[in-house]
Amino acid sequence: MVRLWISALQLSELFVSSMIHLLYGFYIFSTAVASDMSQALNECFRPNVSVGIKEVESRAITKKNDDLPPIVLVHGIFGFGKGRLGGLSYFAGAEKKDERVLVPDLGSLTSIYDRARELFYYLKGGQVDYGEEHSKACGHSQFGRVYEQGHYPEWDEDHPIHFVGHSAGAQVVRLLQQMLADKAFKGYENTSENWVLSVTSLSGAFNGTTRTYLDGMQPENGRFMKPICLLQLCRIGVIIYDWIDIPWLKAYYNFGFDHFNMSWKKIGVSGLVDCLLGNTGPFASGDWILPDLTIQGSMRLNFHLNTFPNTFYFSYATKRTRKIMGMTVPSSILGIHPLLFIRVLQMSQWRHPPDVPLPYKGYCDEDWQDNDGALNTISMTHPRIPIEHPSRLVVNDSECQPLQPGIWYVTLPSIIFSVTTITIMFGIA
Template sequence: MIKLWMMTSLQLAELFVSSIVHLLYGFYIFSSAVAGDISQTLNDYLFKSNVAFGETGQNQTNVEGLPPIVLVHGIFGFGKGRLGGLSYFGGAEKKDERVLVPDLGSLTSIYDRARELFYYLKGGVVDFGEEHSEACGHSRFGRRYEQGQYPEWDEDHPIHFVGHSAGAQVVRVLQQMLADQAFEGFEETNENWVLSVTSLSGAFNGTTRTYLDGMRTDDGVSMKPICLLQLCRIGVIMYDWLDISWLKTYYNFGFDHFNISWKKTGVRGLVDCLMGNAGPFASGDWILPDLTIQGSTSINSNLQTFPNTYYFSYATKRTRRVMGMTIPSGVLGIHPMLFLRVFQMSQWKFPQDVSPPYKGYRDEDWQENDGALNTISMTHPRLPVEHPSRFIRSDSECQTLQPGIW
């Protein structure tokens, strides 16, 4: 009894600390964006007379005829135009006008984000598909893109995609949709619309962090009753229900197609969402179930590595092996918000009373990590079947580029 009480106390303490750290970090990012915008506005107002006419602060190096590069953000990410002047990709979109950074739902499912990415590029009203929309309880149609960012996109005008974290899986799902001609009104799509896929710490095979944050290990879909993700769920529902326009201009979780706003659902709709009877968290149509090992395996079972596309992946870790144990690589080189998770993930063990997520699962394979994803998940798609790959430790080992292999 005493042991159980101590374990519960430690878990609640860890939940409290994690909640405070994440909340403060989110507030820091948001306030930095607001402060940056205010500073820029004042600077433009006070010193605009000193700026030479026609001068530009961007370094545009567009080369005619080269395909665009589309950067796809990960979970809790944002695209160009959100969070003021902040850039998810370190200002890459300001270096070259060929670099596109779409703003996709930061917490919406892999499927929904892939659908939105297509219409962001081609233009039109986002169509999530009738069957999917009915099953998940949201509107079939979403945002309207009056003008696509690359309307000429086709097999003769392919695109380079770069995905970070969950963004890499979004690109893979999009390519499969193109191969399956899954977009109504666009019957000529195929996998060759994608010239290359580059993954930066990509979430190909899931992450054990989802379980630490609150996803249940037995199904990989539902959440524990008391966990960090439950607090996140409540916060997101309230944010979308309040529907404060200037706040959502700065940051949007991407659930507008669920019609959670008080203007459409009223107080009863809020209660239904909070009780788990409606909304994305009730249907499971959000990002976290897609990032569990079970969820990623399910997605991967329908995805191919195509023979004419070039695939690259960059894996990261913030751990090292010492005397047979995996531990964080150091204090100074790890972001404070991630240090605890690096340690927890390096010591992760799948519960013995739960069936492992796949045949041949071993805890030690999943211990190397960067605090968000396990390194084994970043190299290439492995589950449920392993895709062609070649491991390269340094650029000197690179040979002639070969399509169809990671």
Template sequence: MARLILGLMELFISTMVHVLFGMYIFSTAVASDLSQVATSCLRPNTFNFMAREGEDKRGKVVVLDGSPELPPPIVLVHGIFGFGKGRLGSLSYFAGAEKKDDRVLVPDLGSLTSIHDRARDLFYYLKGGQVDYGEEHSKACGHARYGKIYDTGHYPAWNEHHPIHFVGHSAGVQVVRVLQQMLANKEFCGHETSEDWVMSLTSLSGALNGTTRTYYDGMLPDDGRTMKSISLLQLCRIGVILYDWIDIPWLKNYYNFGFDHFEMSWRKTGIVGLIDLLLGYSGPFASGDWILPDLTLQGSLKTNSGLHTFPNTYYFSYATKRTRKFLGMTLPSSVLGIHPMLFIRVLQMCLWRHPSSTPLPYKGYSDEDWEDNDGALNTISMTHPRIPLEHPSHFVLDDSECHPLKPGIWYYKIMEADHIFFIVNRKRAGVQFDLLYDGIFERCRKHVLRNIHQPILHN
């Protein structure tokens, strides 16, 4: 009984912290937009001009030129619960890092949709056309095969002679890796693709091998797909279903979980459909076609089994942690340096022990290897792909070790930071924010070298 009470108290506290943080982000975005409107209204002489200018910017698709003299674009891919440019008003998921270069795109992908579906969305966002999730996948997962239509891609010139630099945060990294494998496998009908469409991939606190946090949030370690009956994720599931079912257009334009292809709106399903969704008979949570199963250790092992590190692509990784060793124990490294939303999870993940009654998630698994973490992901998961096979890697102590850079190797650094240190709130990271992103952008522009106008040699 005592254990049950403690569990319910922990669930209540975790739920309140996450809800309050979500409300803070949402209200900050709304307040910023209202402030801009009020400022415009106080300047009547320029109001009409500014309104027209704003409408043009919102209505016009940003299309980057593929001219040979121009550098490759940099695409920033958000993680779980993230958003791209145009969502949440003027708020930036990457805290304004996209302003550091003229050729940067920040796509808005589903914040809770599966890695597969987000990879498909990302391709058509860049290349243009109607999103095709694939016939076999769509039937298996119970959603529409086709999704959003991009009349004009944001980088229609994209090919192996006009490649792209990708920077992914958290789950966004796996989205790009899956996309690159799809390009290599030529899975996009009507397009002759290859893995060399990706020039470089930078992982920022990337979920390369899954996370033990998923089990604290509600995924069962038995299979990595089923949810506990009472958990944070169950509450999240109910909230998402109601949000999509109520389907308030202006609200979904402001923030969208990305499940439109499941057609969960009351207009499509009615009351009976809502009951089926809540009872788990239909929808993304019934089929497992959403992001959390992909982030368990079992789900990541399954995903990684089909992914390669390619010989002509440059790979970089920034792993983060907020833990330290004390008297042989792994503990949170500080109180003030960890975001309140993450502090409890940092401590819990330090103490995680895989249940002895269930099979180990992979051969060679050890609880101690997964103790260091940043509150959302384990540090061992963020360095480079490790399970089921370890990919070529190089631990970087000094950036001079990276010159000249070699493709096909994961260069990785370990930084003292929690999982959201370098996103949303720029002031929180301080000077480290500029040092990090300036380094990433400079490397993309100066040190990642490939003669993209000559034939590319494949192994």
């Protein structure tokens, strides 16, 4: 009877959680459509007298910023770049402030590896090459999207770039820099880590998140999903979305799995069944974002990633929790969105299963209780598992001057800053 009650409670929680996430997704999508319709109506009735002035201003900005390095903003899980979801902006319109601010549209659910490869070709141009060995191992095409014109084709050691990564985007940038150091791009033998001038992390997923286990990843190894969980529902929805393959809808929002060729035009009904049963596709091979965001997956990534001596590193961590009588609880009831409140509460109460080996030596549940509803604060500060990278806690900005490369400057707690702040930080404005 007790087991029956527990199962019923778990199913109820799954139903409520899935409905909330579905409604939230619909809210975002409908907001984007409404914004596009509003913008279209405004353009119909807007006078054209200021067009000439705007063109002159645009040319002036281009000339002024000609010698400034671009700032590339890399989105996190379920994120999107410029051109997706109509007029919505993942980075609150930062790309509209300055044409040197670039927001690439990478796969919202693809693996850290695949996104790092896509980011390189987005900047340099050409057809995305995922690598022969990786593609065969993961069961997808070696080549992907074609960028006829790179967004910064002159990118090299003499023309380095500032990168800003949010959430999983921070790991994408770190892996890309490692690939540059390892000269991992065929036809580009002159790449180096010095192509990256700075890396700024906004709530970066450096060391994984316990959110993945709450949503359905197995804590035993961080590779597989539980049979019944929120991520299984997500998996089914993504597979069907890609299989239906409606061009205008995928142009509006794309999960990024086109190189897995899951369209009905290519795999038919039998292929859909295979994907749903977990025999083929990204969820079968593990080549998607969630395994990379488990603690174990992050450790596997971090083992091969370096903090380089000539690059500046900045990290801004966030949290929505506080301590009350020794317990970690959400920091506010009215000040946190209801959906986020539940997620913060769940993560603050997470306990590693006692019958499962700890993910690393020295793991302690209490260290992972502070969170912002998506990531644990301990994970956002700097790369620390399995190897502690050089870091310095920023209490007073003046104490960190002059800035030294090769060190992660960590700011706690959350602060709000804009792309303008980033440009001032590096003295490029």
